Amino acid sequence: MKPPLFEYRAPRSLKDAIALLAGDSGAMVLAGGQSLIPALNMRLASPSRLVDIQHIEGLKGISVQDGRIVVKAMTRHRQLELSEAAHRANPLIREAMAHVAHVPIRNRGTVVGSLCHADAAAEMPMVLLATDGSVVAEGPRGRREIAAEDFFQFHMTTTREPDEIITEARFSVLPAGAGWAFEEFTRRHGDYAIAAVAAIVDRTSGHVSLAACGISSRPVRLRQSEEIIAKGGLVPDVLKAAGEAAKEAVTAPDDMHASTDYRRHLLAGLVRRAVEKAASRTK
Amino acid sequence: MSTRAFGSRIQRNIDPQLLRGEGSFVDDIPLANALHVAFVRSPFARARINSIDVTAACTHPGVAAVYTCDNIGDLDLELPLLIPHSSMTDARTQRPLARGDVYYVGQTVAMVVAVDRYTAEDAAALVDVDYDPLEVEIDLEKAILDGSPLVHPTHPNNIAAHLVQVSGNPDRAIAEAEHVTRVRVQVDRSTAAAMECRAVAAIFDRVTGELTVWDGTQAPLSVRGGLASILNIDEDKVRVIAPNVGGGFGQKVLLFYPDELLVPFAARHLGRPVKYIEDRRENFVGSTQERTQIHTIELYAKKTGEVLALRDSFLHDTGAFIPYGIAVAQVASTSIAGPYRIPNIWVEFKAVYTPTVPVTPYRGCGRPHACFAIERAMDQLADDLGLDRFEIRRRNLIGDDEFPKLREGLLFADGLPVSLDSGQYHKALEMLHDKLDVANFAAEQQKAREAGRHLGLGMAFYVEGTGLGPYEGGHIKIHPITGKVYVNTGLTSQGQGHDTVFAQIVSDQLGVKVEDVILVEGDTKAFDWGVATFASRAAVVSGNAIHKSALIVRNKTLTAAANMLEASADDIELRDGAAWVKGTDRQVSLAAVATATNPLRYAFNESAKAATQFAPASRHDGPALGEGQAPGLEATDYYSPPCATWAYGVHGAILEVDPEICSVKVRRYVCIHDCGNMINPMIVEGQVMGGIAQGIGGAMYERIEFDTDGNMINANFVDFLVPYATEVPQVEILHLETPSPLNPLGVKGVGEAGCIPVGAVIASGIDDALRPFGAAPFQHIPITPSMIYAAVTGG
């Protein structure tokens, strides 16, 4: 478990970082290293160059502006989790983050790193999706914003170009009076989700947002379930029906941790619980 | 002696050092100029090797050597069959480096030695092996069918061993039975997952011809014997040291792993220190595992629930080789009747070769499997007869006055008949009943059910044959300068706290502080005789050997001190590091006694003056040492147990199953435990607690997954689920102390106890919780959410 040879670079500016990335087709971004370093050690990844972005000016911090919570690339999971401003703006974030790995890993791992890593069972990509969030990519061709819906493609694959750096993630603020909930099942505390659901329920606008992870090759919005609730209202039978409808979103095959049938059953339960809890928190 | 150290909750001597990170593990041993090892391992479960091309690897910069079976000389051999037994014919063992064939994914094919591990791994990837993959059958039950692919062409139906043992007259009892309960149970494969993986480092001194090996092993003396024999060096020229070792759990008993021979060989061959630090993936695919057994067990009973006879037939997965013989299966088969009277037993097993990592004992060693089988069968019998689960046990448990309970015809893993020596089984059961408040549980369960919650109560009893021979020794010496007491034995410690419990034993006899007793073990130069740490035997076998040695040193000290204090030995007491004339303030320190008993020529300190040739107290009329006398306060003695001594316990839990999520939450876990006299209850509880944590792993989390081609698909800590602290419940431990009649200290082993019944407890509890669903009982561990899903949906 020792990585193969690679070149290590630690640029101070974003411009240099992008140039280093663009200059070597085998280059990879290194952020908190909590996913990439194990992959190197297991020789599952063998980049020729690592571009460490932790010393780059201006890539740290969290701000809340224009209805968005902006999380810069080198913000550690734990910083966002403990941020009071972010918590006030959208309490779903803290509730979800308690499920991302363990504190020592959250101390080093970054939120944006998690989004870029795009594990299909990871919590933060799902939260980005549930909040209609986006990421900002910067590369040799300039800067672009990518909506969460368009960013996550497959397990560990996003629409980021290899020479782009994601400089920030933008989560939406919770609408005033809306309720939220996060429900997850893992076999051990802190593991990647077997299934998890994020819910936002806004009684004023009638809007319901539901996203799930662990059930497919990427995080998914449960549109059909959202519609059922929007139409039928927050009553037990409807929530049950929304749960049943969510089962169709499960495409993950049987694996060693869960059979597909069990995952469907689980997801239906999590959807029901999440919406119920979110509804109980609306004002 | 003011207070007895034996029996006290004394903090462990070793912890401050380990907690500050000052421990020294194999990888911490500074070896200047050391070379590092990486292995080329088989990617196939079964294949023929056509050719191995090492050219590119050999010329890779930084590579010192690449070894295959063709350039390792005498090491190109089949490794020893450690425990021969007549139930095996032509038992198969592994070669250090594969010759011709490979038998499991992970088997070592070539060894690369290079300037560092990075380079060694790079070069290992350059070794080109041409394989012809062969067909495999991983499923244990299919592997024994006619026509299944064979692991070894020498063994039809893949049967490695077959043994039937009979106690009493089962045929007659079966004919008399009024009821039979039959269940099939399965325990899946797991691994020890010690915190530190295995590690070996070696240097060979060409001048002295001495080979020194640091090995994270549980058995340095045995490793030394084997190394000396295979490398053809005198034993005294081989020193094996097991420094701090981060957990063993049986996996580190086996000798030899290929690296344990090849690393010393390379050190001698290359004339440089060589080091191999196994990584986690290698530990998964290359170090031995355990657990898969499938039992079909039948209980023949009267309508009253009294079990007249037991029949059990099981398959035992031994992996690709059987280097440790039938030990695991034998322990399972002889523990099968558990704590019950059951006078008639017929038990059969077949050990089966599968193209997987070899199987050797892992904490529990067959006992968790046997316990799971008999306890699940007992629960079923209770159900069949409409009896309560406690009641069925009351009617069958061995009574206090029925000990020793001999199971004639069953030979235990020490080759001696099974004889349960002592216990208070009924009392233990009632203690659990009270502590869990079983009497009120049914009402609580009913109330919860009405509120849509599913509570269950689970329980299981177990016995554990501990303290296996053949023997261990103890050497004790009081040091003349400091008065500190040094103790040696042939064991090693992997975190058990030997240094503290052995010190407690000695402290009481010699009247010194526990901290002033220093244990040195795990070094063949420190003590030369003995076996190893395994089978819950350290306290029983080494503990009693050390106790016996301490008694000799105590007597020597009393005699010498009486002489110095001009008193009778009967009037001397040893306390606070000195010998005192009882009831007076006249005393002499143990250091001074130790000095005085060593006739000296040179006076290097005050007390030494009294021992020199012209001192008044010295002998001036003859030799300084009389005939038969030895200098100093020192002794060595040995203890060899007459047979295993049987510990036992009963565990119970209250758990909650959430049928929507298919999760299990353990609300309470109670353990009633009896390991005879406890030397240190805190350490006993640590052992029990650790065992239960491991048992929780086996009950609900840990399962080695092979695909149908024999690839281990979860050889990592992401997918092989060792429970975290968050998954292990709070455990309430209550003790009973029934002294073992078999040894002077009255102790029984405790190392494996905790893990044995947990699977049965959890299964029993989940059954109870899910009764309203009418699901079939859980007879297969680990129990996963998908299995619970199938039960609650009838799927």
Ligand SMILES: Cc1cc2nc3c(=O)[nH]c(=O)nc-3n(C[C@H](O)[C@H](O)[C@H](O)COP(=O)(O)OP(=O)(O)OC[C@H]3O[C@@H](n4cnc5c(N)ncnc54)[C@H](O)[C@@H]3O)c2cc1C
């Ligand atoms: C034991 C353990 C348990 C874990 N459990 C969970 C869990 O339950 N849920 C969960 O979601 N995660 C879990 N993780 C992963 C953890 O959340 C990681 O921190 C996260 O996935 C990656 O963040 P990082 O900053 O460490 O990224 P790195 O490991 O440095 O990088 C990850 C990937 O993203 C790319 N990348 C990183 N930052 C950028 C960027 N700004 N622009 C472009 N590409 C970038 C890298 O090139 C790499 O491919 C766990 C990790 C461990 C070790």
